[in-house]
Amino acid sequence: MSGSMEFLLWTKGPLFNIALAIFAIGLMARLVEIFMLGRAPNYAEPRAHEWPAGLRTMLTRTVADPGTFQRAPFNVVVGWVWHLGFLTALLFFVPHVELIQGVLGFAWPALPNPVVDFATAITLLALIATLVHRLTHPVKRHISTIEDYLVWAVVFMVVLTGYLxxxxxxEPYPLALGMHILCAEILLIILPFTKLTHIFTTFIARWYNGAAFGRKGVQS
Amino acid sequence: MSELTLERGLAAFRAEIDAPTAAFFSSCVHCGLCAQSCPFYLETGDPKYTPILKLEPLRRVWENEFTLWGRIKGLLGLQKKVTDAMLAEWEELLYDSCSMCGRCSMVCPVGNDLAYMIRKTREGMVQSGHAPEGLVSASVRAITTGSPMGLQWKTLAVQIQHVESSSGLTVPVDQEGAEYLVLLSSMEVINFPEYLEAITRIFDHAGVTWTLSTQCFEATNAGIQIGNKDIAAQLVERVVAAAETLRVPKVISPECGHAYTAIRWEGPNLIGRPYSFRVFHIVEVLDELRAAGRIRTEGKEGDRLSMHDPCNLARKSGVIQQQRNLMALVAENFVDLKEHGKYQWCCGAGGGVSSNERAEALKMTAFKRKKAQIEEVAPERMVTMCATCRTQLEEGLETFNMEIPVVGLTEMIAEHLVERD
Amino acid sequence: MRKRPDKTLGESLRDHGLSRRGFLKLCATTASLMALPPSLAPAIAAALEQARRPSVIWLSFQECTGCTESLTRSHAPTLEDLIFDFISLDYHHTLQAASGEAAEAARFQAMEENKGQYLVIVDGSIPGPDANPGFSTVAGHSNYDILMETVEHAAAVIAVGTCAAFGGLPQARPNPTGAMSVMDLVRDKPVINVPGCPPIPMVITGVVAHYLVFGRLPELDAYHRPLAFYGQSIHDRCYRRPFYDKGLFAERFDDEGARQGWCLYRLGCKGPTTYNACATMKWNDGTSWPIEAGHPCLGCSEPKFWDAGGFYEPVSVPLTLGPTTLLGAGAAGGVIGGGLAAMARKQVKQDAATRQPVTVDELEQKL
Known part of the structure; x- marks a missing residue:
């Protein structure tokens, strides 16, 4: 016998464990791969310390400089909107907060459902906008790979199934919830092997960037 | 006889991949914002000039050999390999259409330092024999003659004589124990001889002890531009040897962008040890003298002046405020370009583009970005502090029939020195 | 030994003093229970009036008698009487007067006399054919044998309670008795599942009434549950739903939210994934139901509800994973990544060791 409830329990049980294991293994592997490469010693006399500059850039790169904003407002705004919407839904939806509590053993306050619902709807629209942009903007179309579209589809499906x-x-709801969890698990599984890794490595990249520029006296 | 091969190129790519590179490639989401910061893309509108795409050879080596997924792909036979044909195609992208200005590094939302990786990718390009002819010959000349333009000390000696006779001052040569060793760029010696006279006057005015070295006067580093450590290290060693011979505590890099980054930031790493001296750009030294009250000026330029920040000096070395302090000293009608300092736009000639004859047309196209910036504030003259930028600005403004003269900052300071009693 | 039922239901009810008015009211209630339009009440009345009381054999296996207890609390007026009168309950451990061999003989007789027409109601799960038959026996026969023997000539089987419908508690991990549901074992007869732990009494009677009225099985969902009763989730019909939509939750059983009667999602309510009629029909004569009493829904009418996460774990919480597993996987990743990075580094070092510096001669070859 196999129905929607068994499907839901499969996604909540064994598949979740498998997905999270692949995610953890893959992500750790990638992080270790990165850090173990290290950096060559730098003998040049620094102008300023690397750490504060690197830490600052980890945050400041979140906001585009005014010039870039003017040249690519769509990119910047839509990128912001969907990232914020996605994070709002991911981190502040009550069921997700409970999930985080369950897996990590700690969590934080959640947002009211209507707020998350609104954020999710906006995220869906913004994601569609990013796809249209990717398909139409000459640069984005030119540099896009199958991976870009695959990742888009997975992210979109996660949000869409969550919304549904x-x-x-x-109907039945266990099927809907199971589909959502399944999509999220696919996202977890591909995360360490695709550009989705940027969720974590962005901060490393920004640190290195900020540190390199900061060392030379430029806050990047 | 040994030759440059694809295998050597691939080995060089591998050797260049470090933690930052891996973090950068891991993070790229193909948002395309780097293109919006690249004069070569913006002025041509050709998406092949998207900065991140220029790094594809290095990225492939990283993915294939430095990631779990790449290795799995390898087992499945799905890897995209770097081939000789690919590198040949990428030569234009990595050299002709990139001035390593680092603007993309400054705006990438995930924090990728693209210019850092371009520099690394060029190592593999040289080792695989895919560097442009202009840069290859400049490198060969730099090593064999001591100057990328083949300039000899005897030419400089003639200039020194001119400077001495016109200023009535002595240009110190091979003065052991002077405070500063002054380096020059061949381009300056040939195109802008007024620089040497300017520093001679300023240093005399400020009472600074300095010297040139017959052992090594050239500050530029073709090895950095072409992207080869061996050439670059040899050129840096010459500077180090000259400085050590004359036992100077400080070395001054001239009004040249890449020379400064080469000696100041890359040099110690190229030779694998810290220097026994410190390195400054001439603008830094002048601003220090100004702050110490050792430069006294009179009169100010009254016309509308604006300034071009050389990428290597501003964004890539953090010398931004100094030139503005100096401008304030001698100009009363100074206006900054809208995007300046760390967000300035490249003139289009850096990173070896100006030594690469093939890139001439592209270089002028990229200049349009600077031109638009200049038009925006409509100055009567432009000031800068890099000979390559200055040449490009002059050529560019002339090409587009804009009558805006370009002056070097050091000369402008020299012109306003208070005459000695 | 019981006589074969020969009175029609109408006759039987009148014998018990049910007025015509009371009977019609009952029919209207039945119609609404089954989500049928009220206009069908007269048709139901006519059908019930004429229906012959079918023979029903009630088999109890690995169960707790909770379902029977529930049935005895059927709350519609006189329905308790009705259940004994509009069917002929020929075999039921708890309720029958006969015992021992006489009881078993009653079962055989009912089967014989109503071949192909009798209903079998099962409560409790059954140790499967591969399990030790001794785990649960009646009169020395295994549950499995009794079930298969009894359903052979039945018209239909109604699995009452979650144990019969889905395996229930006996089937919960590690399922020591190899418990199986009726549906797992009976493949060639119509099976209606009336899950719940226990099911709502009116649902049990409603399903039987439907069978009597229409002479066929009600419309079922994918789990063979009558849609009339299991068509909507607890969450969708819950009176606390507005609090969920507004994001107002009780977080502890003694907090202000609990006192205010806010949504119990965070306390582990399985209402969102549970399909049952509790929210509309309630329990104990419509008095209340678990959520109204301040307790989260356990999801008892769903398959595997004992293994579907802790009763006090929210629906979104994964079943088994904890921080330790995550740390373990992370450590494994570290080792793999370390290995790969070490390989890559070795290659880089080799390249560095064998690196050929670029010479002017080599460059000149390119000119």
């Missing part, structure tokens, strides 16, 4: 499940637009 929340609004109970798919």
């Amino acid at each position: 499940a929340y609004h109970r637009l798919v």
Whole structure:
């Protein structure tokens, strides 16, 4: 016998464990791969310390400089909107907070459902906008690979299935919830092997960038 | 006889991959914002000039050999390899259409330092024999003659005589124990001889002890531009040897962008040890003298002046405020370009583009970005502090029939020195 | 020994003093229970009036008698009487008067006399054919044998309670008795599942009434549950749903949210994934139901509800994973990544050791 509830329990049980294991193994492997490469010693006399500059850049790169914003407002705004919307839904939806509590043993306060619902709807629209942009902007079209579209599809499906499940637009609900969890698991599984790694490595990259420039006296 | 091969190129790519490189490639999301910061893309509109794409050879080596996924792909036969044909195709992208200005490094939202990786990728390009002819010959000349332009000390000696006769001062040569060893760039010696006279006057005015070295006067480093450690290290060793012979505590890099980054930031790492001396750009030294009250000026330029920050000096070395302090000393009508300092736009000639004859047309196209910036504030004259930038600005403004003269900052300071009693 | 039922239901009810008015009211209640339009009440009345009381054999296996207890609390007026009168309950451990061999004989007789027409109601799960038959026996026969023998000539089987419908508690990991559901074992007869731990009494009677009225099985969902009762989730019909939508949750059983009657999602309510009629029909004569009493829904009418996460773990919490597993996987990743990085580094070092410096001669070859 195999029905929607068994599917849900499979995604909540064994598959979740497998996905999280692959994610943890893959991500750790990647991080170790990065850090073990190290950097050559730098003998040049520094102008300033690397650490504060690197830490600052980890945050400051989140906001585009005014010139870039003017030249690519769509890129910047839509990118911001969907990242924020996605993070809002991911980190502050009550069921997700409970999930984090369950897996990590700690969590934080959640946002009211209507807020998350709104954020999710906006995220879906923004994601569609990013796809249209990717397909139409000459640069983005030129540099896009299959991976870019695959990652887009997975991210979009995660948000879409979440939205459908929340609004109970798919029956039976265990199927809807199971689909959402399955999509999220696919995302976890591919995360360490695709550009989704940037979720973590961005901060490393920004640190190195900020440190390199900061050492030379430029806050990047 | 040994030759440059693909295998050597691949080995060089591998040797260049470090933690930052891996973090950068791991993080790219193909957002395309780097293109929005690249004059070569913006002025041509050709998406092949998207900066991150220029790094594809290095990225492939990283993915294939430095990642778990790449290795799995390898087992499945799905790896995209770097081939000789690919490198041949990428030569234009890595040299002709990149001035290593680092603007993309400054705006990449995930923090990728693209210019850092371009520099690394060029190592593999040289080792695999895919560097442009202009840069190859400049490198060969730099090693064999001591100057990328083949300039000899005897030519400089003639200039020194001119400077001495016109200023009535002595240009110190091979003065052991002077405070500063002054380096020059061949381009300056040939195109802008006024620089040497300017520093002679300023240092005399400020009471600074300095010297030139017959052993090594050239500050530029073709090895950095072409992207080869061996050539670059040899050239740096010459500077180090000259400084050590004359036992100077400080070395001054001239009004040249890449020379400064070469000696100041890359040099110690190229030779694998810290220096026994410190390195300054002439603008840094002048600003220090100004702050110490050792430069006294009179009168100010009254016309509308604006300034071009050389990428290597501003964004890539943090010398941004100094030139503005000096401008304030001698100009009353100074206006900054809208995006300046660390967000300035490249003139289009850096990173070896100006030594690469093949890139001439592209270089002028990229200049349009600077031109637009200049038009925006409509100055009567432009000031800068890099001979390559200055040449490009002059050529560019002339090409587009804009009558805006370009002056070097050091000369401008020299012109306003208070005459000695 | 019981006589074969020969009175129609109408006759039987009148014998018990049910007025015509009371009977019609009952029919209207039945119609609404089954989510049928009220206009069908007269048709139901006519059908019930004429229906012959079918023979019902109630088999109890690995169960707790909770389902029977629930049934005896059926709350519609006189329905408790009705259940004994509009069916002929020929075999039921708890309720029958006969015992021992006489009881078993009653079962055989009912099977014989109503071949192909009798209903089998099962509560409790069954140790499967591969399990030790001794785990649960009646009169020396295994549950499995009794079930298979009894359903052979049945018209349909109604699995009452989650144990019969889905395996329930006996099937919960590690399932020591190899418990299986009726549906797992009976493949060639219609099976209606009336899950719940226990099921709502009115649902049990409603399903039987439907069978009597229409002479066929009600419309079922993918789990063979009658859609009339299991078509909507607890969450969708919950009176606390507005609090969920507004994001107002009780986080502890003694906090302000709990006192205010806010949503119990965070206390582990399985309402979102549970399909049952509790929210609309309630329990104990419509008095209340678990959520109204301040306790999260356990999801008892769903398959595997004992293994579907802790009762007090929210629906979104994974079943087994904890921080330790995550750390373990992370450590494994570290080792793999370290190994790969070491290989890459070795290659880089080799390249560095064998690196050929670029010479002017080599460059000149390119000119």
